[in-house]
Amino acid sequence: MTAEAEFDKLYRAHYLPVLKYVERRLSDADLAQDVAAECFIVAWRKFDPADPFPLVWLYQTARNLIGNTYRSRRKEQQLLALLRSEAKVNSAPVETAIIAEVLSDLNEKDREALRLTYWEQLPAADVAVVLGCSEQAAWKRISRAKAALRAALRESSESRGGVQ
Secondary structure (H helix, E strand, C coil): CCHHHHHHHHHHHHHHHHHHHHHCCCCCHHHHHHHHHHHHHHHHHHCCCCCCCCHHHHHHHHHHHHHHHHHHHHHHHHHHHHHHHHCCCCCCCCCHHHHHHHHHHCCHHHHHHHHHHHCCCCCHHHHHHHHCCCHHHHHHHHHHHHHHHHHHHHHHHHHCCCCC
16 A cells, blocks of 8 residues: 555544544634644644554644644734824724734735744845845835834724724
């Protein structure tokens, strides 16, 4: 049997238990599916048909990925707090939900550019290296993401009766 066929057999036998394991630990079903899928990506990269992974190895891998997810969530909350503190819209408190919504609406590379800028405190030249683009493109992504945040915060302030 080929390695692909052996891995397919492993996947079919263990995907649902791994998914349920992850779902019980994360509150987001879509995110749980992503984490379960990533668990099997890791498994495929390390797969040896002569020594297939037991279910507990997959659980351990899923647990590590869940930990990464929790760390990402904490970093996102830190980013939201930083953005709130830097927002000078009417000196009014900025709703976390607005910032989270704007972040989720950004395309992945713009969102990552903003995260790298605020979380990792990287300059645009380093952001460009991480994203695999030119420094000019990185600046554009950072600028576009900040503009989207400013516009949403301004709109929220105006809808609450604030003045620009």
